[in-house]
Structures are given as structure tokens and as C-alpha cells.
Amino acid sequence: ITLDPGLSPRGTWPTDSGSAAKQKMQRNMIAAAIRTTAISTAVHAVTTLAQPRDVPGVRGVNQPAGTGRDSDIITVMHPALDGVQTVSNGSFPPNYEDLKAIRTALNAAIDQEQLRIRDDVLFQQISVMRTDLNRDISARLAQVERTALRTPDDVLPALVLAAAWYDDAGRESDILTRNPVPHPGFVPVEPLRVPVR
Known part of the structure; x- marks a missing residue:
């Protein structure tokens, strides 16, 4: 996730006037809202990625034994996927390396944002979102061929x-x-x- 450097938090100084300090605090709040929205949108985009194809020799969760190569899309039941719209069959599932890169980039962005958060409730929500993201990607990595x-x-x-x-x-x-x-x-x-x- 790459965000404009203008969205970085700005410090207030004791020499700032009351209106300048208030303006910086409001800018910081808006920038924080934009950053957390960008992160949550990116995490949601991961859940809408195409499901991985079946690995030969490994049967999916809801796939009956003996199915052929024609039905190589498997369905996974996962809490992070509840209520997610289905993806068109024309999209390709991400490969192993892409999933690892996505996980690394999103975890780095979440780490950076958690260092900036002052609100405990927001911090907890971001932590829950990170946990769900890592569970979802780990489940996908287990199903994807290298x-x-x-x-x-x-x-x-x-x-x-x-x-x-x-x-x-x-x-x-x-x-x-x-x-x-x-x-x-x-x-x-x-x-x-x-x-x-």
C-alpha cells in the first residue's frame, strides 16, 4: 500500500497558535481516516480474490472424491469470507508468491498504522482485521501450488x-x-x- 506522504501525521508545537494546532489535529484525524480506510479496503480486496485452484492429489473442503479436472475450483468456508460476493470465473487466482507479497505488504502497512493510532477501539479493530487477513491468506497458501x-x-x-x-x-x-x-x-x-x- 502506497499512500501520499501528505497523509503522514503532522506534529503540533507549543509555539503554534490555537487555530494552527487545531487545524493540524483535524488534518491528522482526516489523514488517519483515509489511511485506515485504504488499509481496510485493501484487506477487503484480498477476500474478493479468486479462490485457488485445487492442488493435484489434495481434495478441497467441499469437493467430493473422484471429481475431474473440470471442477478444479474449490469452495472454502472461512469467517473472513462470510458475506463476500462471488468472483467471476474469468479472474485468475493469485499464485503462492503473490499471496506472500500481499501478506507482507499489508502487514507492513498495518504495523505502521498501529504505531500511529491513539484510539484503543480502532487499534483493536485493526488488530482483528490483521488476524482475519492472516488467517485468510494462510488458508489460501495451504491450497495454492508453488x-x-x-x-x-x-x-x-x-x-x-x-x-x-x-x-x-x-x-x-x-x-x-x-x-x-x-x-x-x-x-x-x-x-x-x-x-x-
């Missing part, structure tokens, strides 16, 4: 790459769903995000 960047040696069909990389041509969807490949018959020679296993 990925790596691999570059094909030549322009090849996704089917051939899957057979070469995984000894399973049926895993071409692992390559195609994680990368913007214009045509599955011609995967370009550029770094592709693919599962490690």
Missing part, C-alpha cells in the same frame, strides 16, 4: 510442453490457465509461470 518461471526452448504446443515438463500431456491446462498464451498450439518462448510439481 509455481516457478520456466522458459520453453522453442515455440511448441502446450500439450508437448506439458508432456516434456510433467510426463503428462493432460496437464497442458496448468500452463494455459496461468499464462496469457494466445494460441495453445504455439506457446511463445518467454518465461511461463507453471507449477513446480
Whole structure:
């Protein structure tokens, strides 16, 4: 989360006039409201991210045994997700590295804001929000496959790459769903995000 440096708290000095001190205090209150709103909006955006796909060999919470690769979106019941709108199927779930980066950035922003908060109730609410965020991201990390960047040696069909990389041509969807490949018959020679296993 990056905020304008103008939203940083301003100190009041004993030499400030009464109106100048009051004006700085009001600016600080407005800036604090904007900062906490930005953090809570970012945390809410994390809960609206697409759910991770099922990891091969690991069954989801509400997924019956024996389902095929066609139903690889799993449903997770979690308190942080109650009442959240569903996400369209066109959005891709974040990968392992993205989730870790999101968690680190949001925790750093929450840490910084908690150092500035003077109100106990607001501090408690931010602490609860941080706990819910970390639980949600930890649950997602447990369901997400680790990925790596691999570059094909030549322009090849996704089917051939899957057979070469995984000894399973049926895993071409692992390559195609994680990368913007214009045509599955011609995967370009550029770094592709693919599962490690």
C-alpha cells in the first residue's frame, strides 16, 4: 500500500497558535481516516480474490472424491469470507508468491498504522482485521501450488510442453490457465509461470 506522504501525521508545537494546532489535529484525524480506510479496503480486496485452484492429489473442503479436472475450483468456508460476493470465473487466482507479497505488504502497512493510532477501539479493530487477513491468506497458501518461471526452448504446443515438463500431456491446462498464451498450439518462448510439481 502506497499512500501520499501528505497523509503522514503532522506534529503540533507549543509555539503554534490555537487555530494552527487545531487545524493540524483535524488534518491528522482526516489523514488517519483515509489511511485506515485504504488499509481496510485493501484487506477487503484480498477476500474478493479468486479462490485457488485445487492442488493435484489434495481434495478441497467441499469437493467430493473422484471429481475431474473440470471442477478444479474449490469452495472454502472461512469467517473472513462470510458475506463476500462471488468472483467471476474469468479472474485468475493469485499464485503462492503473490499471496506472500500481499501478506507482507499489508502487514507492513498495518504495523505502521498501529504505531500511529491513539484510539484503543480502532487499534483493536485493526488488530482483528490483521488476524482475519492472516488467517485468510494462510488458508489460501495451504491450497495454492508453488509455481516457478520456466522458459520453453522453442515455440511448441502446450500439450508437448506439458508432456516434456510433467510426463503428462493432460496437464497442458496448468500452463494455459496461468499464462496469457494466445494460441495453445504455439506457446511463445518467454518465461511461463507453471507449477513446480
